[in-house]
Amino acid sequence: xxxxxxxxxxxxxxxxxxxxxxxxxxxxxxxxxxxxxxxxxxxxxxxxxxxxxxxxxxxxxxxxxxxxxxxxxxxxxxxxxxxxxxxxxxxxxxxxxxxxxxxxxxxxxxxxxxxxxxxxxxxxxxxxxxxxxxxxxxxxxxxxxxxxxxxxxxxxxxxxxxxxxxxxxxxxxxxxxxxxxxxxxxxxxxxxxxxxxxxxxxxxxxxxxxxxxxxxxxxxxxxxxxxxxxxxxxxxxxxxxxxxxxxxxxxxxxxxxxxxxxxxxxxxxxxxxxxxxxxxxxxxxxxxxxxxxxxxxxxxxxxxxxxxxxxxxxxxxxxxxxxxxxxxxxxxxxxxxxxxxxxxxxxxxxxxxxxxxxxxxxxxxxxxxxxxxxxxxxxxxxxxxxxxxxxxxxxxxxxxxxxxxxxxxxxxxxxxxxxxxxxxxxxxxxxxxxxxxxxxxxxxxxxxxxxxxxxxxxxxxxxxxxxxxxxxxxxxxxxxxxxxxxxxxxxxxxxxxxxxxxxxxxxxxxxxxxxxxxxxxxxxxxxxxxxxxxxxxxxxxxxxxxxxxxxxxxxxxxxxxxxxxxxxxxxxxxxxxxxxxxxxxxxxxxxxxxxxxxxxxxxxxxxxxxxxxxxxxxxxxxxxxxxxxxxxxxxxxxxxxxxxxxxxxxxxxxxxxxxxxxxxxxxxxxxxxxxxxxxxxxxxxxxxxxxxxxxxxxxxxxxxxxxxxxxxxxxxxxxx
Amino acid sequence: xxxxxxxxxxxxxxxxxxxxxxxxxxxxxxxxxxxxxxxxxxxxxxxxx
Numbered sequence: 001x002x003x004x005x006x007x008x009x010x011x012x013x014x015x016x017x018x019x020x021x022x023x024x025x026x027x028x029x030x031x032x033x034x035x036x037x038x039x040x041x042x043x044x045x046x047x048x049x050x051x052x053x054x055x056x057x058x059x060x061x062x063x064x065x066x067x068x069x070x071x072x073x074x075x076x077x078x079x080x081x082x083x084x085x086x087x088x089x090x091x092x093x094x095x096x097x098x099x100x101x102x103x104x105x106x107x108x109x110x111x112x113x114x115x116x117x118x119x120x121x122x123x124x125x126x127x128x129x130x131x132x133x134x135x136x137x138x139x140x141x142x143x144x145x146x147x148x149x150x151x152x153x154x155x156x157x158x159x160x161x162x163x164x165x166x167x168x169x170x171x172x173x174x175x176x177x178x179x180x181x182x183x184x185x186x187x188x189x190x191x192x193x194x195x196x197x198x199x200x201x202x203x204x205x206x207x208x209x210x211x212x213x214x215x216x217x218x219x220x221x222x223x224x225x226x227x228x229x230x231x232x233x234x235x236x237x238x239x240x241x242x243x244x245x246x247x248x249x250x251x252x253x254x255x256x257x258x259x260x261x262x263x264x265x266x267x268x269x270x271x272x273x274x275x276x277x278x279x280x281x282x283x284x285x286x287x288x289x290x291x292x293x294x295x296x297x298x299x300x301x302x303x304x305x306x307x308x309x310x311x312x313x314x315x316x317x318x319x320x321x322x323x324x325x326x327x328x329x330x331x332x333x334x335x336x337x338x339x340x341x342x343x344x345x346x347x348x349x350x351x352x353x354x355x356x357x358x359x360x361x362x363x364x365x366x367x368x369x370x371x372x373x374x375x376x377x378x379x380x381x382x383x384x385x386x387x388x389x390x391x392x393x394x395x396x397x398x399x400x401x402x403x404x405x406x407x408x409x410x411x412x413x414x415x416x417x418x419x420x421x422x423x424x425x426x427x428x429x430x431x432x433x434x435x436x437x438x439x440x441x442x443x444x445x446x447x448x449x450x451x452x453x454x455x456x457x458x459x460x461x462x463x464x465x466x467x468x469x470x471x472x473x474x475x476x477x478x479x480x481x482x483x484x485x486x487x488x489x490x491x492x493x494x495x496x497x498x499x500x501x502x503x504x505x506x507x508x509x510x511x512x513x514x515x516x517x518x519x520x521x522x523x524x525x526x527x528x529x530x531x532x533x534x535x536x537x538x539x540x541x542x543x544x545x546x547x548x549x550x551x552x553x554x555x556x557x558x559x560x561x562x563x564x565x566x567x568x569x570x571x572x573x574x575x576x577x578x579x580x581x582x583x584x585x586x587x588x589x590x591x592x593x594x595x596x597x598x599x600x601x602x603x604x605x606x607x608x609x610x611x612x613x614x615x616x617x618x619x620x621x622x623x624x625x626x627x628x629x630x631x632x633x634x635x636x637x638x639x640x641x642x643x644x645x646x647x648x649x650x651x652x653x654x655x656x657x658x659x660x661x662x663x664x665x666x667x668x669x670x671x672x673x674x675x676x677x678x679x680x681x682x683x684x685x686x687x688x689x690x691x692x693x694x695x696x697x698x699x700x701x702x703x704x705x706x707x708x709x710x711x712x713x714x715x716x717x718x719x720x
Numbered sequence: 721x722x723x724x725x726x727x728x729x730x731x732x733x734x735x736x737x738x739x740x741x742x743x744x745x746x747x748x749x750x751x752x753x754x755x756x757x758x759x760x761x762x763x764x765x766x767x768x769x
Contacts, residue, residue: 111738
């Protein structure tokens with residue numbers, strides 16, 4: 001394939017693809033006006049074909065050309081006046097797929113239980129004789145098909161467990177519901193006094209409510225390893241011995257090949273630079289977004305982005321031998337270890353099933369030995385199975401988690417999985433990445449005080465004219481200082497040089513500083529721009545990555561909560577030490593992704609529960625390996641997918657807030673479980689003594705569930 | 721007693737109607753964005769900015 005053909009092929013891959021969807025969190029939507037503004041103005045931006053706001057979750061789904069990258073889309077939001085952050089989690093549709101059957105079953109169970117309850121109340125309030133018989137028959141006609149439909153989730157799961165030779169919570173539930181229904185049918189036929197149709201259906205309705213909430217809180221496993229490998233190029237230009245070059249797919253590259261890497265191209269294989277010198281974005285391995293200059297003989301890993309000049313690369317590793325494939329393998333194995341965590345509700349249900357089976361069997365045996373006969377003994381056993389129904393138990397955990405995660409979403413904390421709250425409540429050590437996590441990961445203008453107040457409006461006007469990251473940083477700093485721009489004439493931007501204009505007849509400019517202007521402060525390698533503001537003097541503004549606001553305050557609060565912090569960074573050791581000293585915590589630099597993961601595994605092996613906070617591609621394995629992990633919404637897609645909780649905005653105060661909320665949740669969950677156990681202590685002996693009628697069972701079941709729900713609602717005020 | 725022969729089927733049919741209506745709203749995605757739906761009625765279609 002010729003070069004032109006290869007380029008066309010690339011273009012087709014990128015541009016010819018169908019429009020793609022990306023989800024963004026837009027926390028500052030407040031009113032109908034915001035919805036209208038986003039949905040009307042965003043499709044007017046280049047490359048964007050549609051936008052759909054979901055106000056309840058404060059998200060926007062944008063349909064756009066595949067060629068448009070996330071930063072472009074975020075800039076489009078910025079243009080219409082909204083701050084957006086890209087979200088990378090399982091699609092909403094996928095989540096609904098498993099939820100919808102449960103909601104349908106819940107609706108059927110609720111409908112049937114209400115209608116049957118209506119008839120049953122008439123019986124309780126005195127209907128007897130032929131009308132009681134009629135009501136029982138109508139109840140049976142409603143209950144039998146509805147139990148068969150709504151009970152299916154439990155029956156299927158119970159059958160699966162029994163086939164595998166184990167038992168779970170669904171086995172006693174299924175036995176209880178089926179026995180109660182069959183016994184009631186028998187009672188209906190012989191015109192008995194008590195039927196349990198209402199009990200069986202109410203039980204199913206409450207249990208399904210718990211299941212629906214639980215399903216809503218179940219995170220879709222996404223390890224992020226795939227997103228990582230997607231970071232590499234699909235192929236490269238291979239140089240033949242005769243000097244011609246040819247496009248070769250990544251899979252067909254071999255060790256020893258010489259590749260031509262153009263500026264702006266990602267590497268498809270690991271290699272050594274054979275010729276040329278350029279700046280590279282090494283964020284994949286170090287997490288640092290600042291470019292690093294690499295010359296001949298330097299190693300570069302697949303996924304690294306060549307920024308400046310074309311270089312020739314000699315391939316040293318391809319395919320699964322590449323460093324990035326190794327990181328992806330680490331992530332996969334780490335997320336598998338994490339999935340061994342057993343959720344509190346599941347731990348309880350392991351205890352629950354044997355206890356209930358034993359109680360029911362003992363009651364049955366006791367009444368049989370007492371000489372009560374088959375009929376009454378089975379009725380008592382059913383009463384025990386129904387009354388010990390884990391309604392309150394099944395609701396105790398998910399209701400609390402759903403309430404708190406809804407409130408946390410309002411505060412900019414997206415919880416991906418209910419078990420993350422359980423694990424977060426246990427966290428006792430904090431490990432932080434530096435760049436992009438403790439710091440903002442973008443340039444912030446330092447020393448704007450050097451600009452005379454009278455000239456600041458000119459500087460702002462110049463900065464507003466450019467989309468260069470440094471110009472944006474300068475604009476934000478000046479706007480933050482309350483400056484308003486003045487109009488400029490002859491505004492012109494020259495790429496690579498800067499912005500120039502005329503103000504009141506004098507030439508003004510914001511430009512790349514010349515080497516001579518930077519001579520004064522040698523050793524200062526921070527990015528800089530020069531400002532000529534018409535008064536003859538040149539002002540140099542430096543840019544550095546700044547700590548997130550409230551970083552110190554957040555770490556102090558976390559320390560008070562019993563989480564001592566430590567920095568783990570891929571950055572240079574001296575840069576890490578500077579930040580660590582500023583915050584008064586320990587820090588280690590020069591860490592590779594595997595080093596970070598090893599530290600976390602060491603912590604876990606030592607019996608601690610580390611919370612990892614990181615954002616970069618290089619933090620992926622560590623985020624997956626940690627007991628629980630959080631990532632800022634500015635994190636890479638890999639970081640967001642590997643983390644359990646994503647926090648929006650620049651402030652780090654979301655960390656202590658999330659921990660307090662998680663601990664409050666677990667406190668309420670324990671209270672709920674306590675309430676459920678107390679209820680059982682009173683109800684089970686009554687049931688075993690044969691004193692529980694369907695009326696008592698209905699009242700007891702509903703009230704215990706309502707108490708648990710009411711107690712969980714208190715969590716609405718727990719996220720402060 | 722004869723009233724029951726009409727009232728019970730009527731009650732059941734109304735209940736069933738409610739269930740069918742719920743399934744329809746679920747399928748139509750009316751629970752996807754409850755807060756947004758409340759906001760959208762305030763958007764004036766012809767007041768384009």
